[in-house]
Amino acid sequence: MLTDRQKIVLKLIVEEFVKTAEPVGSRTLSKLLEYSSATIRNDMADLEEDGFLEKTHSSSGRVPSEKGYHYYVEVLLGENGDESALDMSLIDDLFKNQDLDRDEAIEQAMNLLSQLTNYTTIALGPSARNSRVKKIELVPIYEEMCVLLVITNLGHVESKNITLPKGTNTDELKRVIEIFNEILYDVPISQVSEKIHYDINHDKIKDLLDYNQKIIETFLDAFTRFTQSKYYLSGQSNMLYQPEFSDVERVRELMNFFEQNDILKLVEHSESTGMTVRIGRENEISAMKNCSVIMIPYEVREGEKGTIAVVGPTRMEYQKVIPLLKYLAAHMSKLYKK
Amino acid sequence: MLTDRQKIVLKLIVEEFVKTAEPVGSRTLSKLLEYSSATIRNDMADLEEDGFLEKTHSSSGRVPSEKGYHYYVEVLLGENGDESALDMSLIDDLFKNQDLDRDEAIEQAMNLLSQLTNYTTIALGPSARNSRVKKIELVPIYEEMCVLLVITNLGHVESKNITLPKGTNTDELKRVIEIFNEILYDVPISQVSEKIHYDINHDKIKDLLDYNQKIIETFLDAFTRFTQSKYYLSGQSNMLYQPEFSDVERVRELMNFFEQNDILKLVEHSESTGMTVRIGRENEISAMKNCSVIMIPYEVREGEKGTIAVVGPTRMEYQKVIPLLKYLAAHMSKLYKK
C-alpha cells in the first residue's frame, strides 16, 4: 500500500512529466510540496521499488512506469472529470447540426477531438452489420452499365457499379430487383447473405438464380462493403510534435502503422462496455509500444457499436482526454437514438 | 551550349545523385568515363557556372540544381520511356476488372502507383462538374428522416441525410422530386444551381419554392458535393524513407501539408494537356520546396478531367516515374471511354 504522501508524489510526477517530458527530480517536487527534497527522494525510492517509477539512468530524475500510469489513471484520477466547460461546448455545437449523416458526423467529431486533444484520433465506424435493408435499387446508366444502390434504415448508402452481360433483358431485371426488395426488406445486413442462400435453396428465387449468377455475386459484394469495418483517422501529424517522436525512425514506424489497415487490430478488441486504457506495451502492436490508446465504445442503435479512440504518447494528458472522450462517446450514442 | 561531354557529365551526376543522395565527386565520375578526374572537374566547374550544378560547401562534390534537373528531364531524358515490362503488366491487370466504379479504380491505381514508385501519389478525382444528372431520389427512412440520392451518368452517387420539418406532406414531396427529375435530367452538375434559380424565376417551380425553402438548400448542398474536388493520397509514409526527410522538422512540415487540404493547391493549376514537372521551389507551397511534383491529366469523358501526380524529393527517379505515370494516365483515360 502506498502512503498518502507517496500517492501525491506519484501524482505530481506523472503530471509534471506529462507537462515537460523531462524526468522529474526531487528538488522540483520539494518546491511543490511542503517537504524537503530528501524526504521526497525516500518516497521516490520506495515508489521505484514497487514499480511505479523508473529512472532513465542511474542519476536521473524519475519517470512514471506503465504501472505508474495505470495507477494514476485508475486510482489517482478517479471519476473526477476535469470538464472545462469550453471544450464541451464545441462538441455540443457539432451535434446540433441535424442533417449530418452518420459518416459525416463521425468524421467531424474525430476532427474536433484531435484538435482538442492534439493527439491522433480513430473512429471505428459502427459496423453496419445490424442495420437493416431499407431499399435496393438498380439504376441504368449507359448501355450495360448500372448502379446498384442499397440504402439502410440509418440513412447509409452503398453503391456499386455493375456491367451487365450484353443483351440482358431489362424487364426481367426489374423483376429481380423487386424480388430482392421483397426478400430483403428489413433484414439486418449481417443476415443478408444467409437469407439469400436460404431462399435460393427453398425455391423462392430459383428462377432468379438460373437467370444470372453474376448479379447475385455483385449483390453480395455490395453488402460485404457494409460489413467491412471502416475507420476514420484524424490528426496523425499531431503526434510528430510530441518530443517522443523527434526520432525519425519512430516516426516512420508510426506513420507506416497509420497507413496500414492494422489500425483495426489496435482497436477492435475492445468489446467491453466501458472505457479501456492501454498503456505502452499493452498494445500488442510493436509500433504502439511508446503510445497509449484510450478507447470507448459508442452505440448507434441496439447492438450497433463502434469505437472511438485517442492515440497519444504514453505520456498523455489522461486527465484531459478521458473526460473529453467519455463526453463525446455519450453524445455520439445519443445522436441516433432519439 | 553544352558540349557533348558536359551533357554526359550532367546526366551521370543527376543519376548518381538520385541513386546515392550524396554529392557526386569528380573521382566517382572518372571511373565511369574515360577521362581523368581533373578533366571532369573542369566540366563540372563550367556546368556550375551555367547554373546546372551546385555545391553543398566549397569542397564538396556537386549536386544538380533545379535548373539541372529540368535540363535532365526535358533534354537529356527525351522521349525514351524506360518501360520495363514488369511494372506495366501490373497496371494492365488492375484495369481488367470491369466492375470497379470510378472512385475505386482511382484509389487502387494510386495505391499501385505509390508502391511501384515508392513515392507519394495524389489523384485529383475528375471534378464531376461535367457529369450529368441521371436520377434524383428521396428515400424515406424513419419518421422525418430521408436520404436524398443523386446519381450521375458516370455511375457516381452522392447521398445526403435530410430531416424534414414535422408534418411534411409525403405526396407533395414526391411531386417535388418528380419536378426536380424533370428539370434536372441530363443537366451537367456545374449548371444545376443556375438551372434551379432560373426555373424558380420563370415560374416553373414557383409553388415548389413557396413550399419549402429548406429542401432546395439541401438539394443545392448535395450537388455542391459533386463539385468539391476530391482527392486520393497514397504512400505518404514512403517519403519518410527518403534521406532528405531524416530531419523531423521537415517531416512535420510535409505531413502537415498532406493532412491539410492544401494539396489541391499543389495540383489544381495544371490545366495544360500534357505532363507538368514542377521541381523544388517551382511549387509555390513552402512545404514542397524540396520536392518535385510530376502531374498529368486524365480525361474520363469530354471535358471531365482529373489529374494524377507523383510527389517525391527533387532527387526523384524521373526516369522511372515519368513513363509509368504517362502509361497509367493513358489507361485511366481509356477506362471509361469505350
Added chain:
DNA sequence: AAGTAGCACTGTCAAGAGATGAGTGCTAAA
C-alpha cells in the same frame, strides 16, 4: 588546344577530453 598529374587548400565528420550540472543515495543529526 585539350587533357592530365600533382599539390595546397577547404569543409565535414567522428572520436575523445574536459567541464558542467542536475540528480541521486546514504549517513548523521534534529
Added chain:
DNA sequence: TTTAGCACTCATCTCTTGACAGTGCTACTT
C-alpha cells in the same frame, strides 16, 4: 520521521584533433 549535507554518477555540451573526400589551380604532356 524528517532534514541537511556530502560524495558520487551520468548525460550533455564544447572544444580539439585528425582523417578524409573533395576542390581549384598550376605546370606539364601530347
